[in-house]
Amino acid sequence: MARILMYHDFSASGTTDFRSLNVEGIRLQFEFLRRYFHPVPLLQIAEQLASGCPLDPKMVALTVDDGRRNCYEFFFPLIKEYNIPATFFVVSSFVGSQGWIWTDKVLWLADQPEAPKELLHNKLPEIFRKLNRMRAKDRDAYIEAIAARAGISIPPSASPKYGACSWDELGEMADSGLMEIGSHTATHPILSTLTDEESWHELTSSRTQIEQRLKRPVKSLCYPNGMIGDFRATQIKQVQEAGYSCAVVAQSGMVTASSDPYQLARLGMTRKTSTLEIQKQLDGLVYYRRKLGFTKQLKRA
Numbered sequence: 171m172a173r174i175l176m177y178h179d180f181s182a183s184g185t186t187d188f189r190s191l192n193v194e195g196i197r198l199q200f201e202f203l204r205r206y207f208h209p210v211p212l213l214q215i216a217e218q219l220a221s222g223c224p225l226d227p228k229m230v231a232l233t234v235d236d237g238r239r240n241c242y243e244f245f246f247p248l249i250k251e252y253n254i255p256a257t258f259f260v261v262s263s264f265v266g267s268q269g270w271i272w273t274d275k276v277l278w279l280a281d282q283p284e285a286p287k288e289l290l291h292n293k294l295p296e297i298f299r300k301l302n303r304m305r306a307k308d309r310d311a312y313i314e315a316i317a318a319r320a321g322i323s324i325p326p327s328a329s330p331k332y333g334a335c336s337w338d339e340l341g342e343m344a345d346s347g348l349m350e351i352g353s354h355t356a357t358h359p360i361l362s363t364l365t366d367e368e369s370w371h372e373l374t375s376s377r378t379q380i381e382q383r384l385k386r387p388v389k390s391l392c393y394p395n396g397m398i399g400d401f402r403a404t405q406i407k408q409v410q411e412a413g414y415s416c417a418v419v420a421q422s423g424m425v426t427a428s429s430d431p432y433q434l435a436r437l438g439m440t441r442k443t444s445t446l447e448i449q450k451q452l453d454g455l456v457y458y459r460r461k462l463g464f465t466k467q468l469k470r471a
């Protein structure tokens with residue numbers, strides 16, 4: 171058994187934004203991981219799985235999704251300080267651009283003081299479920315319409331919190347030898363909404379672009395959104411045919427000897443900022459609670 175941790179957003183020391191892990195939180199997690207676990211590159215877990223070698227239960231691989239600059243700014247300096255390897259899954263059309271990843275437009279809208287009612291925090295999962303099933307054009311029009319109804323115009327450039335890394339920053343991270351750069355497709359579509367021809371393009375063009383820019387092979391993939399139903403069996407096969415060695419999902423779980431290297435489960439770690447929370451997540455308690463249906467905290471009688 172091994173673990174793959176999933177991260178998204180990071181923020182400066184002292185920040186209390188609930189969607190990101192601040193510098194103190196990263197430090198606490200890294201100290202915990204160094205003390206009780208053995209951080210390894212994701213590809214090491216994939217290789218051991220493929221060769222049938224037993225997985226050391228202390229092995230843990232760190233992954234960060236999307237390609238936002240806050241990974242370079244706040245996570246990467248601590249990766250170097252603690253000498254912990256990680257994989258950064260980037261959306262290739264987003265890197266080096268001024269634009270947004272579409273999911274961030276929704277989160278940005280939800281954070282505005284005059285945010286539309288349909289984007290209240292408890293309604294976000296429902297909206298995302300709906301948007302995830304749409305084709306890109308309809309989805310973008312739908313997001314623009316929500317903004318227009320609330321009288322908000324979405325700026326063409328992503329706000330700093332949601333901005334992308336530059337290719338130079340990505341190159342610097344790759345050159346450190348600690349950050350593997352993987353693909354998170356070209357435009358972050360939900361693959362199951364695409365034809366096989368379109369998904370092949372997403373999987374191969376992103377890989378080629380990153381390889382050409384960084385002059386390094388791209389071996390791992392992260393499915394956008396990555397839950398059951400977000401990709402089809404034919405697309406899992408495409409990932410393999412496109413030359414990737416492994417792929418990760420967002421479905422919660424551990425990696426075991428019987429795991430499919432092209433559907434590796436992860437443990438979401440973003441906001442775990444106390445030792446107890448980190449421990450519960452890594453022990454799999456949170457995972458099993460969810461599996462058993464205990465989605466909410468039980469109240470005292």
Ligand SMILES: [Zn+2]
Binds near residue numbers: 235236354358394395
């Ligand atoms: Zn993503």
